[in-house]
Amino acid sequence: MRFATYAHEGQRWVAVVEEDGTLHPVPGARSLTExxxxxxxxxxxxxxxATALxxxxxxxxSEVRLLPPLEPPTVRDFVTFEEHVEGVRRSIDGTGGVPEAWYDAPTFYFTNPYAVIGPYDDVPVPPxxxxxxxxxxxxxxxxxxxRDLTPEQARDxxxxxxxxxDWSARDLQSREMRVNLGPCKGKDTATTLGPYLVTADELEPYRDAxxxxxxxxxxxxxxxxxGKDLLSNMSWTFEEMVAHASRGTFVRPGDVLGSGTCGNGGCLAELWGVRGRQDPPPLRPGDTVTLTVEGIGTISNTVVPGADPVPLPSARRRTRERP
Structure with a gap:
């Protein structure tokens, strides 16, 4: 079953989506997270x-504006594709290979839930x-x-x-991560979700051995x-990712856990690292990025000019006086 959130005639709705694109609003629901x-x-x-249908x-x-399918309370973005790590590390850090620590556990960072946008919304260039x-x-x-789930429990x-x-300002990301913290503003302007939430049972036929x-x-x-890849090239399953995320804390309804970027052209930076040059070039206003995932659908966003950065001073070099 597929669930969508949309805006129509000044109202917000949650609906079940039929194969032909007909929407069936869920009575009393205005938020899929709720x-x-x-x-x-x-x-x-x-x-x-089923009741909605x-x-x-x-x-x-085609008659509505599709919104992000849900407003997640938290967004964890993992990095589970070895090929992506290798290519982007060469592009961003100038070093080759994959850090040995990457193999220890499925690493993630928390990104901005306020930056979530819809499947066909414009994307402003980060300031x-x-x-x-x-x-x-x-x-x-x-x-x-x-909480403290096993992978077997996590499936449920x-x-x-x-x-x-995960829209990324690579120049900002590269600079700020030299502090060994982040990413920060390099990942803070937009994250597209959509077009629908496809329930887990719909994708079970795609599960391998x-x-x-x-x-x-x-x-x-x-x-x-x-770029073209298979989701099954992940080095951890989603169940293992959820189990790790729940270690010592809670996962709750609406939490989003990204797989991390796929390999073989899942982002431009990986291609830059492999080719040793910015080919294709960085995205510019007017460029449209279209992503398709078998069994889920397609999202397509166009880049538009963003705001100018508000000037801030550099850090003050303090005398470190003590009381």
Missing amino acids: LLARTGGPDPLLDTG DAPAGPHV GSKVLDFELEVAAVIGREG HIIGYTIFN DGFLRLGLTASVNGEVV
């Missing part, structure tokens, strides 16, 4: 969706950036609260999946394919 918290698991959510149909997706990049990912969405806590584009979802991934810039 709906996930209220239903508390896959069976109640599917029952709620029995009600009168609403508009078609002060001249090297904008996209990142093709898939995200798992939590449907039930859990994943309610569904959506496409995740090792527990990975074998989904085809494609990235295009201005209609030209620049």
